[in-house]
Amino acid sequence: xxxxxxxxxMMTIFSWVAALLLTGMVVAIIGFVxxxxxxxxxxxxxxxxxxxxxxRGGIMTPLVGTLQLVGTAMFFAIPVGVxxxxxxxxxxxxDMFTSILRLAIRSLAGVPSVVxxxxxxxxxxxLLGFGPSLLAAALTLACLTLPLMVTASEQAFxxxxxxxxxxxxxxxxxxxxxxxxVVLPAAAPTVITGIILSVGRVAGETAPIMFTGAAFFAPxxxxxxxxxxxxLPYHIYVLATAGTFIEETRPIQYxxxxxxxxxxxxxxxxxxxxxxxxxxxxxx
Amino acid sequence: MEPVITxxxxxxxxxxxxxxxxxxxxxxxxxxxxxIWALKNQDAELARMVLAKDDDIDDLAEALDNACMHxxxxxxxxxxxxxxxxxxxxxxxxxxxxxxxGGNIAKVAVELADKELIKPLIDIPRMLDVLSxxxxxxxVAFDTNNAExxxxxxxxxxxxxxxxxxxxxxxxxxxxxxPQRIEQAxxxxxxxxxxxxxxxxxxxxxxxVIYILTGKTVKASAFRRPRPATPYAHKEHExx
Amino acid sequence: MEKILVSSRxxxxxxxxxxxxxxxxxxxxxxxxxxxxxxxxxxxxSFLRCINRxxxxxxxxxxxxxxxxxxxDIYAGGVDVIALRRNVGMVFxxxxxxxxxxxxxxxxxxxxHGIKQKDRLDDIVKQSLVxxxxxxxxxxxxxxxxxxxxxxxxxxLCIARAxxxxxxxxxxxxxxxxxxxxxxxxxxELVRELKKRYTVVIVTHNMQQAARISDRTxxxxxxxxxxxxxxxxxxxxxxxxxxxxxxxGRFG
Ligand SMILES: Nc1ncnc2c1ncn2[C@@H]1O[C@H](COP(=O)(O)OP(=O)(O)OP(=O)(O)O)[C@@H](O)[C@H]1O
Ligand SMILES: [Mg+2]
Numbered sequence: 001x002x003x004x005x006x007x008x009x010m011m012t013i014f015s016w017v018a019a020l021l022l023t024g025m026v027v028a029i030i031g032f033v034x035x036x037x038x039x040x041x042x043x044x045x046x047x048x049x050x051x052x053x054x055x056r057g058g059i060m061t062p063l064v065g066t067l068q069l070v071g072t073a074m075f076f077a078i079p080v081g082v083x084x085x086x087x088x089x090x091x092x093x094x095d096m097f098t099s100i101l102r103l104a105i106r107s108l109a110g111v112p113s114v115v116x117x118x119x120x121x122x123x124x125x126x127l128l129g130f131g132p133s134l135l136a137a138a139l140t141l142a143c144l145t146l147p148l149m150v151t152a153s154e155q156a157f158x159x160x161x162x163x164x165x166x167x168x169x170x171x172x173x174x175x176x177x178x179x180x181x182v183v184l185p186a187a188a189p190t191v192i193t194g195i196i197l198s199v200g201r202v203a204g205e206t207a208p209i210m211f212t213g214a215a216f217f218a219p220x221x222x223x224x225x226x227x228x229x230x231x232l233p234y235h236i237y238v239l240a241t242a243g244t245f246i247e248e249t250r251p252i253q254y255x256x257x258x259x260x261x262x263x264x265x266x267x268x269x270x271x272x273x274x275x276x277x278x279x280x281x282x283x284x
Numbered sequence: 285m286e287p288v289i290t291x292x293x294x295x296x297x298x299x300x301x302x303x304x305x306x307x308x309x310x311x312x313x314x315x316x317x318x319x320i321w322a323l324k325n326q327d328a329e330l331a332r333m334v335l336a337k338d339d340d341i342d343d344l345a346e347a348l349d350n351a352c353m354h355x356x357x358x359x360x361x362x363x364x365x366x367x368x369x370x371x372x373x374x375x376x377x378x379x380x381x382x383x384x385x386g387g388n389i390a391k392v393a394v395e396l397a398d399k400e401l402i403k404p405l406i407d408i409p410r411m412l413d414v415l416s417x418x419x420x421x422x423x424v425a426f427d428t429n430n431a432e433x434x435x436x437x438x439x440x441x442x443x444x445x446x447x448x449x450x451x452x453x454x455x456x457x458x459x460x461x462x463p464q465r466i467e468q469a470x471x472x473x474x475x476x477x478x479x480x481x482x483x484x485x486x487x488x489x490x491x492x493v494i495y496i497l498t499g500k501t502v503k504a505s506a507f508r509r510p511r512p513a514t515p516y517a518h519k520e521h522e523x524x
Numbered sequence: 525m526e527k528i529l530v531s532s533r534x535x536x537x538x539x540x541x542x543x544x545x546x547x548x549x550x551x552x553x554x555x556x557x558x559x560x561x562x563x564x565x566x567x568x569x570s571f572l573r574c575i576n577r578x579x580x581x582x583x584x585x586x587x588x589x590x591x592x593x594x595x596x597d598i599y600a601g602g603v604d605v606i607a608l609r610r611n612v613g614m615v616f617x618x619x620x621x622x623x624x625x626x627x628x629x630x631x632x633x634x635x636x637h638g639i640k641q642k643d644r645l646d647d648i649v650k651q652s653l654v655x656x657x658x659x660x661x662x663x664x665x666x667x668x669x670x671x672x673x674x675x676x677x678x679x680x681l682c683i684a685r686a687x688x689x690x691x692x693x694x695x696x697x698x699x700x701x702x703x704x705x706x707x708x709x710x711x712x713e714l715v716r717e718l719k720k721r722y723t724v725v726i727v728t729h730n731m732q733q734a735a736r737i738s739d740r741t742x743x744x745x746x747x748x749x750x751x752x753x754x755x756x757x758x759x760x761x762x763x764x765x766x767x768x769x770x771x772x773g774r775f776g
Contacts, residue, residue, distance in 0.1 A: 367761060
C-alpha cells in the first residue's frame, strides 16, 4: 500500500470517527434529556400553568411566552434584516461607508448575548421607558438576531445568478421590478432558512431577556406588549438555580428542557423541510 | 469550437489532394504526349499502351473526387480551403478529359500506324509542345501557389489557336488537291481540334488556380489577344 | 427590398480607458440574420449589448458614436430604454429561464409592460411558444417549472420569452454553445423561421453555423470590424486576408 492510499484511508477513518463521535454526543444529550424528562411529559404539562411555587403544574405560561417573544422579535427583525440584506446586496456601492457598515454588522454577530441584554435594558427598558416587557425583550432579541439575518439574506441575494437579472433587464424590467419578481423569489428559500435558524437561536436565548422582560413568575400569559412574560429558557434557569424547592422541581426541569429542545429541533427541521420544498418548486 | 485544432490535419489532407491533382495532371500529360508521339512515329504499340492507361486515369480522377468529398465532409472547409476543394473537383474533370483526349488521339494513331501519312507531322507536335508547356505551367502554379504564373497560361492558348488554324488551312489545301486524302486529313484535323480543346481545359485549370489563390473568378479572355468575333470561334466554345 | 433597420455609426466602446470597440460602422438589414464572428474577446458580445443598451449596467462602460434603430439614435438623450429593450429582445449563451413556471416565464415581459387580462396573456404565451417551436412539447405542462426542461427546450423557452414582447430585433449571444447537436439544429432551424418576422443578430463561434443560418456576416478582430459582407461571399472568398485566415482556422 503506497503512502497516498494510506493517507487516504486514515483520513476516511478519522472523518468517520469524528462524525460518529459528534452524532454520539448529540444522541447522548437528547437521550439523557428524554430519559429524565419523559415521565412528566403529558398534554396537561403543556396546557397547565406552573402551580405551588412551580413544583407542580405545567409550563403553559413560559411556553406561550416564548412563542410570543419569538413572534414579536421576528415581526421586527425580518423586515429590517431582509431589507438591510437587500440593500447591501443590490444597492450599496463599493465605498468605504458600506464596507465599514458591513464590518460593523459582521462583528455584532460575535458580541456575547448578555451584552445585547444590557443594551436592551438601557435602551428599551430605561431610555425608551418600555419597562421590563414583552416588547423590550422581543426588541432585544430582534437586535441579537439582526446580524445573522442581514448576513444570511445578503448572501442569499448575492447568490441569485446574474443570468436571471440579465434576462429580466433585457425584457425591459426596471431594477425594482427585477428584484421583486425575480431576485426575491429566487432567494426566498435561502432567506427563509436564515430566518428559521435565527428563530431557533432566539427561542433558546436567556441572557438578553433576563433584564428586559422575562418574568421569574407570571400568573397569566402576557395580554399586552408591555407586560412581562415567562419564557422557557429563563424558566429552566429559574427552576434550576433560583427556586425555593430546587430538588422537587427536577422532573419538571427536565420536562421543560425536553420541550424546549423539541421546539427548537421542530422549528429547524420544519425550516429545512420548507426550504427543500421551495427549492424543488423553484428550480431543479 | 476552436478551429486551430483541426488545422494541421486539414492541411495534411489538403496536401494529399494536391498531390493527387499533380499526379493526375502528370498522367494526363503523359497520355496525350505519348499519343502524339505514337501518331508521329506511327508506333501502334505505344498507342495501345496509351489506351491501356486510360482506365488508370479515370480511376485516379474518381478517387480524387471521392477524396474531395471526404475532405469536405470531414472539415466543412471555408474560405481558401473551400475554394481549393471545389476547384480541385473541377480540375479533376478537366484533367481527366485531357487524359481521354490522349486516348482519342491514340485510336487515330493505331489506325494510321500502317498507312502512309499524307504529310510529315510538324505543327501537330508543335501544338503538343505548347500544350505540355501550358500544363506544366498550370500545375507548377498550382503546386507553388503562384497566381501570376497561372495567368501566363492564358496567353499561351492564343498560340494553340494559331497553330490549329494553320494546320486546318494546310489540310484543307491538301484535301482540295486530292480528295483521297480527305479521310486521313479529317482525322488529323480532329487531332488538332482535340489538342486545341485540351488547351481550353488547361486554361480552365489555370483559372481555378487563380480562384483558389485570390478568390476572384478570372476570365481567360481578359488575358488573351482580342479576337475577331467569328461565329465559328463562338460555336467552338459552346460545344463543350 | 433590403431595408436598413440598425445602423451603427462610428461606435466606440470603452471599459474605463480600454477601447473595446473601434469605430464600428455598418448597417444591419431588416428581416435578415446577421452573424457576428471573431475570436474570443474581440468585442462581439460587447457590440451586441450596445444594441439594447445592456452596457448601461456596467458602470465602467462608455459608448461613443450612434446606433440608429429604425432611424433614431438609441444613445440620444431622453430615449426610453425600457421601450428600447422591449423592441430589442435578447437570448443569452446559457439558457436562463426564470425559476418559475413555463407560463410565467413567457408572460414575464408582457406583464411587465402592463398586460394583465388572463385571456390576452394566454394568447400571447401560446403564440410565443408556437413561434419558438416549443408549444407542442409543453402545452400540457405550462404550470411546471421552466427549469425542468432540457437545455435545448430551455433555450427555446428563452426565445419564446424574448418574442413575447413582440420585438423587432432579436439579439442572440452564442445561443447554441451550451447545447448538443440535435438541440443546436432545432435552434438553427428556428432562427431561419424567426427571420420571417424578426431581424436577428447572432453571435457565434461556429463558422459553419454562421454560414448555414446567416444572410450577412460581420468579422470582428480586436475591436475592429474587419469585414462585413453577404455570408456566401464571406465564407468563400473574403476580401481581407485576416478574415480568410480566421475562417480557415489559421488563427482563432
Ligand atoms: N464588464 C467588463 N469590464 C471590463 N472589460 C470587459 C467587460 N466585459 C468585457 N470586457 C473586455 O472587453 C473585450 C471584449 O469582450 P466581449 O465579451 O465583447 O468579447 P467577445 O467577442 O464576446 O468574446 P467571447 O467570444 O469570448 O464571448 C474583452 O477584452 C473583455 O476582456
Ligand atoms: Mg461573448
